[in-house]
Each structure stands twice: as structure tokens, then as C-alpha cells.
Amino acid sequence: MLGIEKYDNLKEVIPNLMPVLRDAIQSEFLEIKKINKECEKYIASCNHFPELTKAEYVIFSQHIKKNEHKYEMFVFIDAEGNMVRHVTGAEMELYGLLDSCANLHVSEEYVEQQTHCHDGECRH
16 A cells, blocks of 8 residues: 555544554554443543543554464544543453544545455456
8 A cells, every 4th residue: 555545534533643654554453443422431530540541542563373363452532533542452342342433534546446356456
């Protein structure tokens, strides 16, 4: 996906996001999801990690195998992109805690590129 950004409004929606995280999300190395704050798991997690009440999003790797999640680091950020807390996969699981980021718009270039790609191979 050389030079093609996945989200065309990421910088505007989450302005304080560290450039390294923004670039990793745009290149699909990392994934960003909105936190479902009504989820029982989120509410319980806030009891263990009170800082999470400020978090709006979580950034994580979608490429880590399920049996290796305990080694993963989740980055929780607020609505502006400021870091709230890091939590490891050994400390909590994200399953059932995530929603899509309806406020992020997938770029037309990205969609066009995806129509030409299948299983990591792109045809131009």
C-alpha cells in the first residue's frame, strides 16, 4: 500500500496521535478500534485500570496469533490521540470490548487499491 493512506481523516479526527502510530495504522501494521464503553468487560477493566475511563480508542496488532496475545501491548488513547495507558495481553483481552471507528473514513484510494488486491497480491 505504498503511499496510500487507509483513512483520509485520521489526522483531523485524532490530531494528537503520535506519527509512528498514525503511520502504522495507515499502513495496516496496527489496527485502531473504538472502545465499547457499555461493555461489561470495559467497566470491569476500569476497576483494575482507572485511567481507562479516559480512553476512547485502542491500538493493537491484528497480526499476532491468538496463542501469543499475552505478549502483545495494547495502546489506549483518548479522543484526541493522547496516550492514556499501555496494557499487555496478559493483563486483559480485547474480545468483546471493541467497536468499529465509524468516525474514520476509509479513503477512496484505499478502496480502489483493495479492489485490485487479493490475499496480499495486487494486480494493477
